[in-house]
Amino acid sequence: MTIIITAFERSPDGGKGLARDTRVRWALEETGQPYEVRLVSIDALKEPAHLALNPFGQIPTYEDGDLALFETGAIVLHIAGRHAGLLPDDANARARAITWMFAALSTIEPPILELANATLLEGDKPWSGERLPLVRDRVRARLGPLSSRLGGADWLDGAFSAGDLMMVSVLLRLKPSGLLGEFPALAAYVGRGEARPAYRRAFEAQRALYATIHREPRP
Amino acid sequence: MTIIITAFERSPDGGKGLARDTRVRWALEETGQPYEVRLVSIDALKEPAHLALNPFGQIPTYEDGDLALFETGAIVLHIAGRHAGLLPDDANARARAITWMFAALSTIEPPILELANATLLEGDKPWSGERLPLVRDRVRARLGPLSSRLGGADWLDGAFSAGDLMMVSVLLRLKPSGLLGEFPALAAYVGRGEARPAYRRAFEAQRALYATIHREPRP
Numbered sequence: 001m002t003i004i005i006t007a008f009e010r011s012p013d014g015g016k017g018l019a020r021d022t023r024v025r026w027a028l029e030e031t032g033q034p035y036e037v038r039l040v041s042i043d044a045l046k047e048p049a050h051l052a053l054n055p056f057g058q059i060p061t062y063e064d065g066d067l068a069l070f071e072t073g074a075i076v077l078h079i080a081g082r083h084a085g086l087l088p089d090d091a092n093a094r095a096r097a098i099t100w101m102f103a104a105l106s107t108i109e110p111p112i113l114e115l116a117n118a119t120l121l122e123g124d125k126p127w128s129g130e131r132l133p134l135v136r137d138r139v140r141a142r143l144g145p146l147s148s149r150l151g152g153a154d155w156l157d158g159a160f161s162a163g164d165l166m167m168v169s170v171l172l173r174l175k176p177s178g179l180l181g182e183f184p185a186l187a188a189y190v191g192r193g194e195a196r197p198a199y200r201r202a203f204e205a206q207r208a209l210y211a212t213i214h215r216e217p218r219p
Numbered sequence: 220m221t222i223i224i225t226a227f228e229r230s231p232d233g234g235k236g237l238a239r240d241t242r243v244r245w246a247l248e249e250t251g252q253p254y255e256v257r258l259v260s261i262d263a264l265k266e267p268a269h270l271a272l273n274p275f276g277q278i279p280t281y282e283d284g285d286l287a288l289f290e291t292g293a294i295v296l297h298i299a300g301r302h303a304g305l306l307p308d309d310a311n312a313r314a315r316a317i318t319w320m321f322a323a324l325s326t327i328e329p330p331i332l333e334l335a336n337a338t339l340l341e342g343d344k345p346w347s348g349e350r351l352p353l354v355r356d357r358v359r360a361r362l363g364p365l366s367s368r369l370g371g372a373d374w375l376d377g378a379f380s381a382g383d384l385m386m387v388s389v390l391l392r393l394k395p396s397g398l399l400g401e402f403p404a405l406a407a408y409v410g411r412g413e414a415r416p417a418y419r420r421a422f423e424a425q426r427a428l429y430a431t432i433h434r435e436p437r438p
Contacts, residue, residue, distance in 0.1 A: 055368035056326055056361065067311045073325055074318035092286045099293035105321065106292055107275055110329045117333065122353070127346030134341070142275065149274035 001065040003028065003035040005075075006050070007206065008059055009042070015210035017203045020072045021060040023169045025202035027076040027162065031083035037209070073105050076162055086162040093158060100156045100163025104170045108146065111138040112173050119177075139179055147183040154192060168193030220284040222247065222254040224294075225269070226425065227278055228261070234429035236422045239291045240279040242388045244421035246295045246381065250302035256428070292324050295381055305381040312377060319375045319382025323389045327365065330357040331392050338396075358398055366402040373411060387412030 005028075007021040021037070028035045044050055045057040053061040054070035061068065062075040069075050077098065080086035087094050118135045122128055146167075150156060155164045171190050174180045180187045193199055224247075226240035240256070247254050263269055264276040272280040273289035280287065281294040288294050296317065299305035306313050337354045341347055365386075369375060374383045390409050393399045399406045412418055 051364070051367075055364045056322070057364065058326075067314060069314055069318050071318045071321035071325060073321035074314065077317065077321075078314050095286060095288055095293065095297050098296065099288050099290045102290035102292035102296075102324065103275075105325045106290060106328070107277075109325070110332050113329050114333050114336065117357070122350075125346070125350070127344070127350065131341075131344070131346065138336070145270070145274045145276065 003033060004038055004063040005035055006038050006040050006053070006059045006061045007209070009039040009044075011206070011210040015207040017206055018173055019059065019206070020169075022202055022206055023072045023166065024060045024062065024075050024079070025205055026165055026169070026199050027079045027086060029198035029201045030165065030196075031079055031085040033079065033083060037205075039209075073101060073166065076166060077101060080162040086165065088159065088161065096157050097161035097163040100161065101166045104163065104166035108142050108167065109170045109173075111135070111142055112170060115139055115177060116173065136177070136179060139174070139177070140182070143179065143183050143186060147185045150185055150189055152185070154189075160196070164189075164193065168199075222252060223257055223282040224254055225257050225259050225272070225278045225280045226428070228258040228263075230425070230429040234426040236425055237392055238278065238425070239388075241421055241425055242291045242385065243279045243281065243294050243298070244424055245384055245388070245418050246298045246305060248417035248420045249384065249415075250298055250304040252298065252302060256424075258428075292320060292385065295385060296320060299381040305384065307378065307380065315376050316380035316382040319380065320385045323382065323385035327361050327386065328389045328392075330354070330361055331389060334358055334396060335392065355396070355398060358393070358396070359401070362398065362402050362405060366404045369404055369408055371404070373408075379415070383408075383412060387418075 005021055005024050008019055011019060013019065025035070040050055040059060045059070050061075051057055053063070053068055056070075058070070060072060060075065061070050062078070063069075069078060076086075087097050115132075115135050115138075118128070118132055122131075155161065156167060157163065168190050171180060171186060172194075180190060194203075224240055224243050227238055230238060232238065244254070259269055259278060264278070269280075270276055272282070272287050275289070277289070279291060279294065280289045281297070282288075288297060295305075306316050334351075334354050334357075337347070337351055341350075374380065375386060376382065387409050390399060390405060391413075399409060413422075
């Protein structure tokens with residue numbers, strides 16, 4: 001059965017890899033699973049066919065035979081649970097790797113999303129200048145402890161895992177903010193993630209797609 | 220081996236059950252697992268002994284023999300994976316239930332946390348009055364599709380699951396906002412969650428604890 005994921009028809013970030021399909025592509029590449037991509041237009045995201053796959057009208061979705069999933073975390077965990085390469089065999093180590101997946105999504109990403117909202121949705125508001133430093137401090141308050149825990153290690157808990165895949169993916173969103181540079185251990189950690197051949201393949205697949213599409217003349 | 224979880228020594232919400240240990244207590248009650256609670260003071264949260272369990276200095280943590288976990292989502296998933304009562308047996312249905320856990324934490328909770336920050340951390344800021352409606356709209360933008368998907372069903376995907384446990388727990392945070400009342404299907408859904416005997420036991424356990432502690436004279 002062919003795995004089919006969805007991605008934006010046109011990349012909001014011009015192929016910088018920040019759309020969440022990159023996380024799923026990366027997991028599929030780490031585990032050596034072939035997949036196909038179905039592109040969805042912004043309008044089609046809110047149509048019944050796509051809402052049946054993802055009630056919140058977002059990408060990515062994941063289809064494999066009669067199984068349809070949404071939520072990047074759930075998709076990556078599903079892939080990691082079925083194929084070797086993203087979770088350790090030892091049951092306790094496995095539970096700890098999954099813990100880091102949740103830490104990425106529940107503890108680290110929310111303040112990063114708040115910062116994205118502050119910049120993208122409220123950048124033109126009169127309070128933006130005074131408020132942004134507060135929001136940036138909330139991100140720092142999470143990056144500090146994360147950096148301390150990582151210390152000098154390559155990955156968060158032993159070998160590279162789905163927890164690192166998700167954490168690196170979440171931290172990548174901080175690149176435009178400059179905040180990552182304040183935590184050299186985390187910047188190096190993200191660099192190690194980006195240097196993985198599976199990440200490179202995932203990144204290039206989405207970049208090449210949008211490079212082609214965006215070169216087409218618009219109507 | 221006895222399961223040990225951590226909770227706040229003094230409840231920030233006076234025993235209303237919004238601290239995240241309630242989610243773990245609920246999962247343990249649904250699966251019939253006995254547990255002990257170790258209380259942690261606000262100061263102790265930032266000390267090395269607790270940071271070894273949770274690098275972000277938060278509760279709850281989970282210890283079972285030589286396994287130590289943090290992140291409520293990871294703990295609930297671990298409990299649900301080891302004991303009957305929170306995940307269906309069918310593999311596809313199981314993956315979908317886990318999807319709802321992630322949807323609760325990654326899609327629904329972030330705008331709710333942003334609203335909590337706007338109220339608790341920025342309620343006294345000059346922009347609060349103008350900004351709050353924007354943040355409330357971001358929450359509505361997630362509650363609308365969730366309510367549509369739930370429709371007239373009791374639970375999100377068949378029988379009650381860990382996905383519902385997490386979704387109800389996240390939605391409970393909205394009670395003070397009044398937003399839940401705008402989505403009667405979701406308000407009824409939360410009511411069904413709160414009416415479950417396992418939730419009642421979890422809620423009462425934390426309420427009784429803080430009722431006792433808070434009656435003690437403070438130094």
